[in-house]
Amino acid sequence: MNTRRRFPKCRLPLPLTLLAAVLLAGCITLLALWCQPNALRVVLTHxxxxxxxxxxxxxxxxxxxxxxxxxxxxxxxxxxxxxFSVCALSIANRIKIEVRDEPVFPRDLGLLKEVGSAMTTYDIHFPWAAIAVVIVTTLLLVILGVFIGCKPFPIARLRGWLGSLLGAAASLAVLTGLIFTVYASNALYNSFRVSNAYYVPAVFNELGFPYCFTHHFTTYPVDKPHGFSKAQAEVWEKGSLAENQGKAVNVVMVMNEAFSDISDHAAFDYGQADDPLPNLHALQTDPHALTGHVVVPGFAGGTANTEFDVLTGIQTNALSATTTSALRVVNRDLDSLFRVYGADGYRTSFFHPGDDWFYNRENVYRWLGAEETVFADQMTDLEYKGRWVTDDYMADLVEQEFEETVAAGKKLFHYTTTIQNHMSYTADKYGEGYHYPAVPLKVSVSDQVRTMLEVYMEGARDADAMLGRLRDYFAGRSEPVVLVFFGDHLPYLGDNQLGYRELGFTEEPNWSELTSYETPYVIWANDAAAEALDWKNAVNDLDLQETVSASFLGAAVVELTGRETAWSAFLNSLRREAPVVQKEAYLLADGTITGAPEQALTDNILQWRQWSYYKLKYQEFEE
Structure with a gap:
């Protein structure tokens, strides 16, 4: 049967074909936008x-x-x-936002296994009306294609498959070029007005799914390390594991917003009477405490990146040659301290008095293995000091969590990220007319910097008070507890490090390489924990340096509490060789700083990168 006679075909010339392509692209775009969670009229208003x-x-x-x-x-x-393809992605984006409050990213295309698991895990309400419209319009387009074709290309040589392939390749090349230039531009992306730039689902809804999806082809990259071998990494992962060595001590970790000891700098003139950090200083001489500094991933920002480094042992700054957001690269189950302690039957929990969608923490901490997560919307009777939930309120929650865990007959591994001392440090942070104690200085600074210092130090005093409160509380408990308290990054004191320049920090050696990333840490054990751990010998064996990379802190706590995995053993071995690895700066065990480590250390760091990549991309966990 001659199908051409049965289905007579109208053929469009090239100009009409291009016009049809433009009109159809517009219609498909509108349909994809209509499939989004919010109303189409809202999108079109933007x-x-x-x-x-x-x-x-x-x-x-x-x-x-x-x-x-x-x-x-x-x-x-x-x-x-x-x-069909674009609208299916748009519908998937709608479902994912409704189920997990997270949009679809290009990286999700490689997670079909995880998607299949999610389909059975969540109670998904499919938008059947939108699905039906997409299917019907797709079928209508196919039917139109049966009856309406295109006239041959005007140039005879390009009428066959060569012309088809060249045209397709040219279109793909232009799209690829735009993805890596126009669509990759963060400046352009951030220039558009949105209701909440930090709430990614809202940004997708307001700027349009097609644009946002295309933009994120180049965001949150993870580079494959040179020489990576999945098979080799599996061998490392299956290395000998020490079993049943863990000491039955509770572990409470508090990462305090912008907690620092900059007030110890020579530019300040604090005395014992007005010391803003009396509890930190007291613990520096406590026989049951280890104190020093952690070198965090970012300067004056990047809270979530420090969380990632401490909890996973993977370094944010090594994920990609370009800047990335560590929690945003996590999209599957990942090894962490929660899993280490959870495997020993501990109750594991994470608290943060912020929004669960910020940095996608709600999903990420589930992937990290936290048994319980509590965010601001789940906390009752929140106490604020100015704009942020107080450190004292969070200390109360930590104590409640501990008491509930003890009452349940379990041990606790807990991680809290506070928020009170978050920037900006403007005079109105704690409300109009709030009185800030003067900051005694030995140097002259601008009024702007003085205000920032006064506001910041008010928060630092409250952070130190939280440290003291938790120490006193756990000191009075008979259950063994190890308290780990540290800062996520230095405070932001103006553009271009204004405050640090006026105080004289930037003139010191290694400021940009190391000290600009250092925050204090305290690891303290109450009497019961000190006895359970044989504190003196455990500390001697730990050999924890005064300054270490944040990625080594979690592994050090694992070793201190008598545990070991292949990963933690490797991290602790590397720490003893090079306590700090920060981009291209390396602090060696003998205290020297170098930018060109010896080959053996270079090889170990490469193994660290390769193993980290395996954990992010391939490691599986039993349900």
């Missing part, structure tokens, strides 16, 4: 105020449509495939 968003959303769809039009030699067949 687009009306920022017209460039129309182009940025439609352009990748149009280029994909051209590519498949060239391959199929039919604009409607190409539109059918693009319509």
């Amino acid at each position: 687009f009306k105020a920022q017209p460039l968003l129309i182009v940025l959303n439609a352009l990748p769809i149009g280029l994909l449509l051209l590519m498949f039009t060239c391959l199929f030699r039919n604009v409607f067949f190409g539109a059918a495939l693009v319509n």
